[in-house]
Every structure is written in structure tokens, then in C-alpha cells.
Amino acid sequence: MTGGAGFIGSHLADRLLRDGHDVVVIDNESTGRRANVPLGVRYLKGDVRDIGELERAFTGGLDAVCHIAGQVSLALSFHDPVVDLRTNTEATVKVLQLCVKHRVGRLLYASSMTAYGRTETLPIPETTPCQPISYYGITKYAAERYVHTTAERIDLGFDFHVTSFRMNNVYGPRQALDNPYQGVLGIFLGNLLRGEAITIFGDGEQSRDFVYIDDVVDAWSRALATTATYDRVFNLGSGCRLSINRLADHVLAAFGRSRTAAMVRYVPARSGEQREVEADISTVRQALGWQPTTSFETGLARTCRWARGAA
Ligand code: UD1
Numbered sequence: 001m002t003g004g005a006g007f008i009g010s011h012l013a014d015r016l017l018r019d020g021h022d023v024v025v026i027d028n029e030s031t032g033r034r035a036n037v038p039l040g041v042r043y044l045k046g047d048v049r050d051i052g053e054l055e056r057a058f059t060g061g062l063d064a065v066c067h068i069a070g071q072v073s074l075a076l077s078f079h080d081p082v083v084d085l086r087t088n089t090e091a092t093v094k095v096l097q098l099c100v101k102h103r104v105g106r107l108l109y110a111s112s113m114t115a116y117g118r119t120e121t122l123p124i125p126e127t128t129p130c131q132p133i134s135y136y137g138i139t140k141y142a143a144e145r146y147v148h149t150t151a152e153r154i155d156l157g158f159d160f161h162v163t164s165f166r167m168n169n170v171y172g173p174r175q176a177l178d179n180p181y182q183g184v185l186g187i188f189l190g191n192l193l194r195g196e197a198i199t200i201f202g203d204g205e206q207s208r209d210f211v212y213i214d215d216v217v218d219a220w221s222r223a224l225a226t227t228a229t230y231d232r233v234f235n236l237g238s239g240c241r242l243s244i245n246r247l248a249d250h251v252l253a254a255f256g257r258s259r260t261a262a263m264v265r266y267v268p269a270r271s272g273e274q275r276e277v278e279a280d281i282s283t284v285r286q287a288l289g290w291q292p293t294t295s296f297e298t299g300l301a302r303t304c305r306w307a308r309g310a311a
Contacts, residue, residue: 001025002048002057002095003069004041005032007175007183008110008167008216012066014038015217016224026057027069031182036174048091051098058098064106064224067095067147070140073181074114074272077136084139092143096150103158107147108223111164113209113235113277115141122241123280126166126233134272144233151231161230163223165216168237168279172213172299173306184244185210185300188251189307197262198252202269204245207276209237212299215292222288229287237279238292250296254304 001016003009004025009032016023017040025037028047037043046053048069070088071077077084092109099107114137115130132138144164151162169183176182177190191198219236223229242250252259285291294302 001066001068002054002091003027003032003067003110004043005029005034005037006068007032007036007172008170008213009066009068010036010038010174011172011213012068012217012220013041015221016066017041019221024057024060024062026054031072031176031179048095049086051094054091054094055098058102058104062102062104064108065095065099065104066108066110066220066224067092068110070110071136072183074134074136075270076181077134077139078271081135084135088136088139089143089146093146096146099160100150100156105159105161106224107151107160107162108220109144109147109162109164111144111166111233112137112140113166113168113237113279114274115144115166117274119274119276122276123239123278124235125280126235126283133274137272148231148233161227163229163231164233165219165223165236166233166279167216168209168211168235168277170213170216171210172303173310174213175303177307177310184208185247185251185303186307188248189304192251192255192257193307198248198264200244200248200264200266202266202273204248204266205243206269206273207241207243207278208247209240209277209279210242210247210296210299211236211238211292212294212296215294219284219288219290222290226288232287234284234287235279235281236284237281238296239279239281240296241276241278242296250300254300
């Protein structure tokens with residue numbers, strides 16, 4: 001697994017160990033933390049952009065690769081597009097080259113809902129044309145196309161099956177509380193724990209689909225075990241939409257704070273942002289017999305409890 005010291009990757013590593021898999025993790029600890037990596041994993045510190053470092057994870061033989069490592073911030077993709085391109089697209093190409101070289105028959109890829117860009121239909125089905133509107137969305141979608149185009153090659157000489165999950169806004173314990181580029185819920189929780197005001201970009205009426213981490217890793221775990229996901233792309237979300245204003249209200253309420261002008265400040269919107277996001281999850285439900293089981297209220301309460309202990 002790439003990115004296994006990060007928020008999503010470390011939870012997936014926990015789950016795969018529980019499922020009885022042997023797990024190898026490679027992570028450069030740029031945002032991930034060694035402390036997140038569960039005992040029992042074979043851990044390598046290394047950068048997925050460096051094919052030599054990456055190949056160390058392939059020695060010994062792998063049955064499947066879960067490729068999660070990536071640059072996750074839309075804002076940073078505009079600030080440093082080359083780093084974004086190298087981390088999200090070029091590194092994925094290197095993962096694919098190594099899967100081909102070492103004949104690894106299975107790859108699960110962490111794609112993104114940002115691939116869709118501006119959409120007219122809500123909830124958004126997988127059949128929606130992808131027209132990303134941020135550099136980040138472009139690099140994640142380009143990588144997704146590399147993944148599926150590689151699996152379709154007829155010259156590989158072995159069966160290579162891939163699955164992409166277009167992930168929504170994943171939240172839960174271990175998400176960053178102190179990184180302004182990593183996930184709005186963690187940012188808001190960190191703000192309140194440090195006694196800072198919350199900052200909302202734009203009018204706050206943009207919406208996102210917040211999906212709890214345990215539900216996400218449950219889908220990944222099920223996908224590994226079934227051929228029904230071979231060579232397919234799935235949205236992975238809760239199927240519900242929440243505006244950033246409502247999110248702020250929930251977080252303030254969880255801390256017993258009321259919404260005052262001093263607590264919530266509004267600054268101009270950022271470039272390349274989708275307005276409304278809500279995943280159509282009917283396809284993934286059907287293919288995996290999966291459904292999100294953690295309500296936003298429950299997930300938020302668990303995340304707040306963890307954040308109070310972690311801060
Ligand atoms: C997030 C993920 C991205 C994933 C995508 C899928 C992060 C950092 N990014 O992008 O990897 O592919 O979902 O949909 O987790 N906001 C504020 N104030 C803040 C921070 C954010 O108002 O202090 C707003 C943003 O303007 C945005 C919304 O909250 O409208 C969500 O932002 P963010 O959590 O950064 O994630 P996405 O850009 O949706």
C-alpha cells in the first residue's frame with residue numbers, strides 16, 4: 001500500500017491486517033505519520049515519485065496494490081502544479097510500471113470526486129462526463145485514466161484488474177488538525193481546539209459529501225475480495241450533501257459554541273472549487289453489497305472525541 005501512514009491509508013492498513021492480509025506500506029511521511037502505522041505491517045519509508053524507492057515495496061511479491069499516496073490539496077495544486085503532477089500522476093504511472101514489471105494482478109486506486117468538475121446532475125452518477133476544473137482534479141483524473149488504460153492493454157501477458165474509487169470528503173480520527181491544506185472538518189476542529197475563528201471560503205453554501213473513514217475502508221476491503229469490481233470506477237461517498245455553513249454549525253455546536261461574527265469569518269472563494277457535490281452511490285452499493293453505516297452525527301461525535309484527545 002502506498003500512503004499507508006496517512007489518514008486513509010493507515011485505517012485501511014488496520015482493516016487489511018484484521019482481514020488477515022500481509023501488508024507492506026510505503027510512505028514518505030510528508031503528511032503521514034509513522035505513529036499511525038499499525039504494528040504487524042512491513043513498513044518502508046520512501047517516496048512514490050522515486051521508482052527505486054517504490055520498487056523496494058514490490059520485492060518479495062505482492063498480490064495487490066492499494067495506491068493511496070497523493071497530494072490531496074486543491075489549493076496546493078494551483079500553488080505548485082508540478083509537485084501535484086509528479087505526486088498524483090507521475091507517481092501513479094510508476095506504480096503501474098512496477099505492477100506490470102512484477103506482474104501484480106490487482107490494483108485499487110484512490111481517485112477523486114474532483115474529477116467531475118462542474119456538474120449539472122445531483123447526485124452525481126459515475127456516467128457523468130469528467131471535466132475537472134482544478135489542477136488537482138486533472139492530475140487525479142489523468143492518473144485514473146492511466147490506471148484503466150493500463151489494465152486494458154492487450155500486450156501485458158497477464159491478467160491485471162483495477163478498480164478506482166472516486167473518493168469524496170473522507171473524515172474521521174487521524175485526519176490532520178493542524179494542516180490548513182488537509183480536509184475542512186479537521187481544519188475546523190483544529191481551529192476550535194486552539195481557540196481560533198473558523199474561516200469559510202466564499203459564501204459557505206458550497207456543499208460536499210462527507211463520508212466516514214470506517215465506511216470508506218469497508219468498501220476498499222470488500223473490493224479487494226470481489227471480482228465484481230474488476231476494471232470499474234465507483235463513487236465512494238455517503239450519498240448525502242452538507243454545506244460548509246452547516247458543517248461549521250455542527251462543529252460549533254459540538255464544542256458548545258454559538259455562531260458569532262468573531263467565531264466564523266468569511267473570505268473570498270478559492271479557484272477551481274466545485275459548487276455542489278453529492279455522490280450517487282447506487283453503483284457501489286450494488287457491486288459490493290456495501291452501504292455507509294455511520295451517520296454524520298455519529299461520525300462527527302467520534303471524530304470530536306478523538307480530536308480532543310489528540311490535540
Ligand atoms: C477534498 C479532498 C480531496 C478529495 C476531494 C473529493 C482534502 C484536503 N481534499 O477536496 O483530496 O479528492 O475532497 O471530493 O481532504 N473550506 C473552508 N474553510 C477551510 C477549509 C476549507 O471553507 O478552512 C471549504 C473549501 O473552500 C471547500 C470545502 O471547505 O469548499 C472542502 O474543502 P477541503 O476539505 O479542502 O476539500 P475539497 O477541496 O472538497
